Amino acid sequence: MCSVRPAGTLAHHISEDTNTSLEFRGEFSCPRCGKDYRWKRNLTRHLSKECGKEPAFQCHSCDYRSKHKQHMLRHIASRHAEQDPLM
Numbered sequence: 001m002c003s004v005r006p007a008g009t010l011a012h013h014i015s016e017d018t019n020t021s022l023e024f025r026g027e028f029s030c031p032r033c034g035k036d037y038r039w040k041r042n043l044t045r046h047l048s049k050e051c052g053k054e055p056a057f058q059c060h061s062c063d064y065r066s067k068h069k070q071h072m073l074r075h076i077a078s079r080h081a082e083q084d085p086l087m
Contacts, residue, residue: 029043
């Protein structure tokens, strides 16, 4: 029988009831820049792809740069809709 009260979160319930971790234990802070993340996996991504790194994606039509491909594609779709995004 489940002992978790209805007011608890699903993540807490699963973690406590099955003794497994969903990575949430509070805030995770970047040791380099101090940016806080709720989920450890987001801090891990930040450390490997963002913190202290130059943007990897450059718009071919303007000076916009991004560290994330999806952000670049969104920029191109909204600012340069008439052009081919992979040009």
